[in-house]
Amino acid sequence: MQTDRLRLVAYRPELRARWNAFVTSSKNGTFLFDRDFMEYHADRFEDASLVAFEGPDESNIVALLPATRLGDRLISHGGLTYGGWVTDRRMTTAAMLILFDLLRSWSGGHGVAELRYKATPRCYHSLPADEDLYALFRQGAVVVRQDVTSVIDLNPGVAWSKGKRHALSKARKLGVTAVLSDDFDDFHEVLREVLSAHDATPAHSVDDLKRLVSRFPEHIRLYAADLEGRAIAYALVFDCGQTAHTQYLAARPEGRQSGGLETIVQRLQFEDFSSRRFLSFGISTTNDGRTLNLGLVAQKEMFGARALICPHFDLAF
Structure with a gap:
């Protein structure tokens, strides 16, 4: 990769197919960066995504930055849990340093004063992809949030706690089984009831979920x-x-009394996704990572999950 030939352009719809193809072949992208996922709530966010090319034309994409804009702040990405630079195996540390220099220059010319950067968690890296973390350090970025996500390493993994094994045994005796479902209305009703006990609401409406499933059934x-x-x-x-x-x-x-979740997690961990590298339960932190929900994280760790940090950075331009 010739770092002196890198340049940034704003994403535009005619790049859609190439954007999605690059995400699929990247070393740290997931389907959440597919334009069909990013744009399901496009009416709520101002897209400000960027595409990095090598050379004078647009034949060679080297990186993508899923991003939204709020005032003079660029956020990677406002509608997603994470969303840093998406790169492929060609990305080098030197090239990433250039990309951040280019981003700083681009921001100066487009009225952007600050970047909120949500790094993609390492469990989604198919190859080492921390070039952005080093570049953020070099640029003087400040860590403003540290979320704890709980992840099971599926090989070799950590054994379930005695309590979780007992709950699963009870579920089996009762005849509880884990099945695929398409009843999103009932699911959303249960979810709302659970979250309301914690003065929270689901991030997705039931219509959002149905729309996403129709776009990404696989x-x-x-x-x-x-x-x-x-x-x-x-x-x-x-x-x-x-x-x-x-x-x-x-x-x-x-379900809590009869080992319902234990039955589902057993199927996920030991059957449907047993050949994968990780099973993630998501974050257990609030208040920008400063408050840890001890009960929630304990439940996840009883399944054998352990902590992985998801950092957010602020970078002033």
Whole structure:
């Protein structure tokens, strides 16, 4: 890669197919960076994504930056949990340093005063991809948020706690099974009830979820724990390649008492996704990472999950 030939251009719709193809072949991209996913809530965010090319024309994409804009702030990405530079195996540390220099210059000419950068968690890297973290350090970026996400290493992994094994055994005796479901209305009702107890609401409406599933049926699966024909617990899973991510886990009271979630996680970990590298349960932090939900993180760690840090940075231009 000739770093002196790199340049940035704003994303535009005619680059859509090439953007999506690059995400698929990248070393740190997931289907969340596909334009069909990013744009399902386009009415809520001002897209400001950038494409890096090598050379004078637009024949060679070397990196993508999924981004939105809010005032004079660039955010990577406002509608996603994470969204740093998406790169492929050709990316080098020197080239990433150039990309941040170019981003600084571009921002100066487009009224952008600050970048909020949400680095992509390492569990989504198919190859080492921390070039951006070094470039952020060199640029003087400040860590402003550190979320703890809980991830199971599927090989060799950490054993379930005694309590989780007991809950699974109880579920088996009761006849609880984990099945695929398409009842998003019931799932969303259960999810709302669970989150309302914590003064929270789902990030996705039921219509959002149905729209996303219609666009990505191969990547989004809804699992239910079934007890005598009734769903007692649910898990919405995003299949991100080497990592399967439980976007939402929710259980009815009888599901919590009957090992509903344990039954689903057992199927995810030891059957459907056993050949993958990681199973992610998502973050257990609030207040920009400063508050750890001890009960929530303990439940995830009882499945054998361990902490992985998801940093956010602010970079002033």
